[in-house]
Amino acid sequence: MYEMNNNPFKDESVDIANIPSNYARLIGRELALNIRELPQLLQFTQLTIGQLLQDDTLLTARQLVQILQNSLALSEHSDFGLRLGRRLTPTTHGAMGFLVNSSPNLLMALKAFKEFIPTRISFARLSLEYTEHSVNICLYFNIQLSEQVHRILAETCAVILFECAEFIVGRPIHEAKIAFTHQEPDYSQAYANYLSGSYSFSAPEITAEFPLSLCHISNASANQDSYMLAMRQCESMLQQLQPIKQSYIYHIQKMMLSSSLHELSEEQIAASLFMSKRTLARKLAQDGTSFKEIKDAILSEQASRYLIESDLSVDAIATLLNYHDSSNFRRAFKRWFDLAPSEYRFKNKK
Secondary structure, eight states: OOOOOOOTTOOGGGGSOOEETHHHHHHHHHTTOOGGGHHHHHTTTTOOHHHHHOTTOEEOHHHHHHHHHHHHHHOSOTTHHHHHHHHSOGGGGHHHHHHHHTSSBHHHHHHHHHHHGGGTSTTEEEEEEEOSSEEEEEEEESSOOOHHHHHHHHHHHHHHHHHHHHHHHTSOOTTOEEEOSSOOOTTGGGGGGTOSSEEEOSOSSEEEEEEHHHHTSBOTTOOHHHHHHHHHHHHHHHHHHHHHHTHHHHHHHHHHHTSOTTTOOHHHHHHHTTSOHHHHHHHHHHTTOOHHHHHHHHHHHHHHHHHHHOOOOHHHHHHHTTOSSHHHHHHHHHHHHSSOHHHHHHHHOO
């Protein structure tokens, strides 16, 4: 058995129980395990069989990832991720699945996936990009994963996405394209049994592309009342997860406050979170901020405190904040507060 290593990110959110346990039970069913074999699936998770079988049990991200890792040793099928995706029907996704299936069209369904996937899998995120002819959706995960678990999750999510999209459009979507980051597996011929579109491997990011013309086709099963009810339920659940979404911002703030701000680059912080600079920028954008805004907020707060609570010169404060040229500090300060440092001190110092 493989035991999941401690995540060097040490994000507390991986140990917050907020993932429905029905996913773990469905993994067990896909593996055709009997109750005596369930301890093998739960190894290293500190979960009991009794807890697994209770509908109200919630899993942490760490526990779900460990269960997926354990499933690799238990499955007889190399295409386990694809099989699991087919087993996870919309009803297994609770209010989010209900919302997606009752969406007016595919575009609204994709937006629902993007907005509310954290209510089901707290460490998964989606982004949407629009071109003249297509809608592109990108999937990424907030925690460190082994290559095998990353592949399983990517395959599972791809099948879920395609099956929901085809339900809304009412036919197989052969025009769609999906790209995986993992290398082409030796069972790649099996993908055709689960994904109607074309697919590729070893891509920089996990992406799916849907023709824009299909995204506006009306969903024959759409129901406005059901859609609004599910939307309210999803919004309520998402609100409860908001503190977890701030973990990246909090982690970056801690790094900045314990380091030389001007020597700590965005690339270095992204690397510490096991992601690219581009991915970090996208994650922060989803939380309504950016690396520069976080950095400016810390610098401006420190500059304000020094000016009000000390008699240090403006040049000395600039040096403390690692500005090698005090004129650069003065320009930045004017941008933050619309006042020169000396004017700010005169106006606010008691």
